Amino acid sequence: MTVRTRFAPSPTGFLHLGGARTALFSWAYARHCGGDFILRIEDTDLERSTPEAVQAILDGMRWLGLQHDEGPFYQMQRMDRYREIIHQMLAEGTAYYCYCLPEELEAMRERQRLAGENPRYDGTWRPEPGKVLPPIPEGRSPVVRFKNPLDGAVSWDDSVKGLITIANRELDDLIIARQDGTPTYNFCVVVDDRDMRITHVIRGDDHVNNTPRQINILTALRAPIPQYAHVPMILGDDGEKLSKRHGAVSVMAYPEQGYLPEALLNYLARLGWGHGDDEIFSMPQFCEWFDFAHLSRSAAQFNPDKLKWLNNHYIRQADDTRLADMIRPRLLQMGARFEGAPALPEVVALLKERANTTHELADAALLFYVQPEPDTVLLAKHLTDASRPALTAFAVACRQVDWNRSAISDAIKAVLAQQGVKMPQLAMPLRLILTGQPHTPSIDAVVTLLGRETVLARLNSYAAMPSSGV
Ligand code: GLU
Numbered sequence: 001m002t003v004r005t006r007f008a009p010s011p012t013g014f015l016h017l018g019g020a021r022t023a024l025f026s027w028a029y030a031r032h033c034g035g036d037f038i039l040r041i042e043d044t045d046l047e048r049s050t051p052e053a054v055q056a057i058l059d060g061m062r063w064l065g066l067q068h069d070e071g072p073f074y075q076m077q078r079m080d081r082y083r084e085i086i087h088q089m090l091a092e093g094t095a096y097y098c099y100c101l102p103e104e105l106e107a108m109r110e111r112q113r114l115a116g117e118n119p120r121y122d123g124t125w126r127p128e129p130g131k132v133l134p135p136i137p138e139g140r141s142p143v144v145r146f147k148n149p150l151d152g153a154v155s156w157d158d159s160v161k162g163l164i165t166i167a168n169r170e171l172d173d174l175i176i177a178r179q180d181g182t183p184t185y186n187f188c189v190v191v192d193d194r195d196m197r198i199t200h201v202i203r204g205d206d207h208v209n210n211t212p213r214q215i216n217i218l219t220a221l222r223a224p225i226p227q228y229a230h231v232p233m234i235l236g237d238d239g240e241k242l243s244k245r246h247g248a249v250s251v252m253a254y255p256e257q258g259y260l261p262e263a264l265l266n267y268l269a270r271l272g273w274g275h276g277d278d279e280i281f282s283m284p285q286f287c288e289w290f291d292f293a294h295l296s297r298s299a300a301q302f303n304p305d306k307l308k309w310l311n312n313h314y315i316r317q318a319d320d321t322r323l324a325d326m327i328r329p330r331l332l333q334m335g336a337r338f339e340g341a342p343a344l345p346e347v348v349a350l351l352k353e354r355a356n357t358t359h360e361l362a363d364a365a366l367l368f369y370v371q372p373e374p375d376t377v378l379l380a381k382h383l384t385d386a387s388r389p390a391l392t393a394f395a396v397a398c399r400q401v402d403w404n405r406s407a408i409s410d411a412i413k414a415v416l417a418q419q420g421v422k423m424p425q426l427a428m429p430l431r432l433i434l435t436g437q438p439h440t441p442s443i444d445a446v447v448t449l450l451g452r453e454t455v456l457a458r459l460n461s462y463a464a465m466p467s468s469g470v
Contacts, residue, residue, distance in 0.1 A: 003035030004199045007061075007068070008189070010042045011053035014250035015060030017242065017302065018204060018234050021268045025231060025295075026202045027066045028269070031287035038196055039068035044075045044188055060251040064261050065283070073196070075188050082183035085191050085221070086144055086176060094220040095176060097142035098125040099134075121145070121172050144177035146187075146217055154212040159229035159292035161205070166212040174213050190214050194223040205230040229292055231272055232299040239301070247304045258357030260318060263311035272300040280313060312356045320345035323352060327362035334362070336369035342449040350445050368449060372436030372458065382429040383462070390419040390426045391433075395459045403452055409444040433462045 005026040009019050030037035039061065043049040058072070089095035098121075100108075109119035125133060126147060148171050155165035176187040183191075189210070193201065208230050218225055236246035248254060254264050265283055273296065275281070275289045315323065324344035331344075338344070347365045355361035383391075397411040416426060427443045434455060440446050447455055 001199060003030055003033035004038060004197050005030045005035065005202060006038040006040050006071075006193070006196060006198050007066075008040040008042050008192070008203070009057050010045060010048070011050060011057055012045065012048040013053055014056045014252060016249045017251065017268065019057075020060060020064060020251045020264075021234065021271055022203055022231060023061060023066050024064070024265060024268050025229075025273070025290070026200075027068075028283075028287045028290040029200060029202060029292075030069070032290050035199070036069040037067075038073070038198070039071035040073045040075070040192055040196070041071075042075050042185075042188065044183070044185065056250075056252060063252065063255055064265055070196070073192070075192065078188070078192070079183070081195065082188055082191055083177075083181065086183065086187075089146070089176075089220065090144065092220075093127070093147070095144050095146050096125060096127050098145045098173075098175075099137050099140050099142045100124060101140070123173065126173060141179045143175045143179055145173040146176050146213075146220070148173050148213070148216055154215050156211065156215060156225065156228055158208075158211075159200075159227060160232070160295045160297060161208070161230055164208070164211075168216070171213055171216065174217075176217070186210050186213050187217065190217045190221070190223075193226060194218060194221060198226050199224075200229065201226045202229045202231060205232050229295065231295060232297065234271060235299045235301050237301055237303055242302050246302055258359035258361070259307070259311050260314045260358070263307065263314040266314070267307045267310050271302070272296045280310070308356045312354075315352050315355050315358065315361065318352070320348045320352070323348045323358060323361060326358050327365060330359065330362040331366060331369060334366055334370075336366060338369060340451075340454070341369050342451065346449055350441050350449065367435040367437050367440065370436075372432075372434065374432040374436045378438065379429065379432045379462075382425075382432060384425065386419075386421050387425045387429050390415055390421045391429060391459060392463070393419055394426060394430070395456060395463075398447075398452060398455055398459070403448065405444055405448040408447050412444060412447075429462075434458050 007019075007023040007026050009015065009023075015023075027037045029035075041054055041057065043054065061068070086095065090097070100121075105121070108122055112119045112122075125142075125145070127133060149168045151168060153165050153167045154171075155163060157163050174186060175184055177183050192198075193214070211228055211230070215225055234242045236242050238246075240246075242249055248257065251264070255261075262283070266280060266286075269281070269286045269290075270279060273290065274294050281289070324347075327348070328344060344365065347368050348361065351361055351364045355364060393415045394412065397415060398408075401407050401411045412423075412426065416423060419426075428438065430443055431438060431440050431446070434440075434446060434450060450458075
């Protein structure tokens with residue numbers, strides 16, 4: 001048997017973290033088993049589905065790299081198929097026409113409520129051997145109902161929740177086609193899972209209630225029942241359902257905020273699944289490890305700090321040229337000028353250690369690409385009578401030194417020894433003059449990257465500035 005999993009989002013908004021995790025687990029399980037992963041867009045809710053939401057799902061999946069093997073299939077393009085199955089079920093007697101009006105159903109429920117019963121369809125139009133059905137009201141279009149078994153129970157061994165059993169008397173005769181003939185949600189899911197030969201359904205546990213109905217319809221269609229795994233929800237760090245106030249819930253907000261897809265994937269993989277104490281792993285590794293046995297039964301809590309920590313890890317691992325390409329647009333937006341400035345990948349290599357997001361990386365890199373404008377008061381404070389000769393001596397050294405980091409570092413040490421000053425007395429004004437910033441990465445690295453010409457030009461432009469006299 002080839003394992004076939006699917007991700008079946010409804011395109012009613014952006015791809016959110018919960019959906020992305022469901023997609024990730026479904027994808028990983030297919031990969032783990034050498035099976036197929038199918039993408040299906042459940043777009044039958046015409047009022048809530050939008051083309052933008054479809055695009056957001058496709059974009060999110062592409063950004064995460066969750067490649068599907070088949071699809072995307074669109075339910076709206078499968079209407080004829082659903083109608084065909086509805087007619088087949090009507091012919092076989094596993095479904096029937098019901099002519100009750102919505103107001104009659106409402107009155108029925110009201111009566112049941114008053115009598116202290118659970119509201120449910122009373123079976124008026126349900127055919128039974130020997131039963132005489134009411135005369136068909138003229139000019140009225142019927143809905144189609146599924147003839148749910150009256151007795152017994154439906155059970156399944158959920159891969160996350162264990163054995164779940166629901167008595168059939170708890171389940172209504174579900175409407176599978178509306179008056180206008182359009183099929184309803186649960187029915188489309190069933191037909192698709194059957195036609196697409198889905199073997200494992202991994203989805204959020206908000207769908208547990210649908211499962212017994214879907215199993216009964218699958219059984220009526222003599223279709224195999226997939227293995228179900230209902231994954232618990234993702235909660236915010238305060239234990240409430242994950243929402244906007246816990247940070248971004250849309251997957252595509254993460255590239256916008258400077259996250260790498262591998263960080264979000266690794267983070268989502270650990271959200272409700274575990275492999276011992278392993279926190280950091282690649283997607284090939286995850287696909288190899290992923291199983292149902294280690295899915296958590298309780299809700300997972302979203303922790304933005306941990307995601308940030310993982311992002312820093314993956315930024316440190318990432319190729320410098322890739323990161324440079326990612327941050328270049330932002331740098332340009334901030335007014336960066338690249339001509340005559342250090343190569344961006346080299347600046348990235350120097351700075352990425354400390355960056356939690358690529359935005360932080362871009363912000364830190366900016367100092368190499370703009371004309372420095374040091375705070376004059378601060379600079380005057382650091383341009384002391386002791387530091388000024390040291391700066392001059394350093395400028396002299398810069399003219400001759402071999403331009404590499406270790407030679408420049410030696411030159412700085414030699415200036416300090418020769419002038420009898422401490423590192424901050426040279427490094428602080430140097431930082432301000434060269435970058436405009438009081439805090440920079442190691443000064444020898446900054447000097448090396450800026451290049452001889454720029455360093456000398458900047459030092460020169462401050463040579464005439466009066467010192468603070470301290
Ligand atoms: N379309 C459903 C949703 O977006 C998922 C249905 C399913 O996985 O069976 O919640």
